[in-house]
Amino acid sequence: MSRVQCPICDTPMPASPVEYPDYPFCTKRCRVIDLGRWLREDYKVASREEASEDRSTPTSADEE
Numbered sequence: 001m002s003r004v005q006c007p008i009c010d011t012p013m014p015a016s017p018v019e020y021p022d023y024p025f026c027t028k029r030c031r032v033i034d035l036g037r038w039l040r041e042d043y044k045v046a047s048r049e050e051a052s053e054d055r056s057t058p059t060s061a062d063e064e
């Protein structure tokens with residue numbers, strides 16, 4: 001494992017994280033993009049759970 005690629009834009013990066021404050025991303029921009037993906041995923045999962053919960057709770061969900 002001597003070569004690392006930026007997970008966002010696939011830019012080959014030297015295996016020396018010291019020079020890259022945003023390692024393993026090549027730039028801050030790529031790090032922000034990754035963070036945005038994470039947040040969106042979180043939001044999606046959360047809202048989906050909320051929706052399904054709302055659906056399976058009509059008035060008396062005690063029977064199941």
Ligand SMILES: [Zn+2]
Pocket residue numbers: 006007008009010011025026027030
């Ligand atoms: Zn990148």
